[in-house]
Amino acid sequence: MNISMDAILNYLSLAPAGGVSNAIIYSIFLYLIFILALITLFLMPDKNLVPTLLTGAVLMAAVLAKLVTAGANVGGFRPEQFGMLIVNVIPFLCPFLVAGMTRTRKRTNPVPPLAILTGLLGGVYMFIYGFFVMRWFVGG
Numbered sequence: 513m514n515i516s517m518d519a520i521l522n523y524l525s526l527a528p529a530g531g532v533s534n535a536i537i538y539s540i541f542l543y544l545i546f547i548l549a550l551i552t553l554f555l556m557p558d559k560n561l562v563p564t565l566l567t568g569a570v571l572m573a574a575v576l577a578k579l580v581t582a583g584a585n586v587g588g589f590r591p592e593q594f595g596m597l598i599v600n601v602i603p604f605l606c607p608f609l610v611a612g613m614t615r616t617r618k619r620t621n622p623v624p625p626l627a628i629l630t631g632l633l634g635g636v637y638m639f640i641y642g643f644f645v646m647r648w649f650v651g652g
Contacts, residue, residue, distance in 0.1 A: 523582040530583035532591050532645055538581045541637040545603050546574040548630040552610065555622050563610040563623075570610075570630065573602035581645075591645050600641055603634030 522528050526543075527536045549570040556564055577599050580589045589595045611627035642648040 523579055523584050525582075528582035532581050532583075534644070535581050538637070538641060538645075539578065541633060541640070542574050542578045542581070545630055545633050545637065546571060546578075548626055548633065549574065549603075549607070552607070552623055552626045552630060555626065556614065557616045557621065557623070560614055563613045566606040566610050566613075567627075570603050570606050570634070573599050573606075577603075581641075592647075597642070597646065600634075600638040604631060604638045605634075607631035607634060 522530075526539045528539075532538065549567055553564065553567045553571070556567065576586065576589065577596070580586055580591060580596060580599070589599065607627040607630040611624040611631070614621065614623045614627070616623070
């Protein structure tokens with residue numbers, strides 16, 4: 513496999529060449545989801561293995577979604593197929609599970625509000641992507 517640095521920078525840019533139309537909107541949402549999930553991961557208290565793994569799944573799903581929307585040839589994932597639906601559901605569902613499962617001794621833990629915000633952004637992204645790219649509500 514021969515991947516150049518220019519191709520990597522193209523896939524990670526805000527407006528990649530060769531991706532889905534209006535990829536800049538999806539890129540902004542995915543970068544926000546990734547940054548919020550990364551902050552959530554760093555602020556996670558100790559002894560929270562399952563919420564940490566769920567947050568890691570959100571990070572991986574955001575990277576995979578960014579690569580697919582940028583036009584990368586990822587095996588088994590195309591912008592309009594079922595695999596992308598699952599990849600888009602993970603940033604919507606998992607942060608809410610993280611917010612509910614995080615155990616802490618402090619009363620004011622910043623993880624649940626950050627996780628809920630990440631889940632809301634993931635939901636908005638999933639429905640925008642589903643409406644415009646996967647065409648969920650278009651008849652015919």
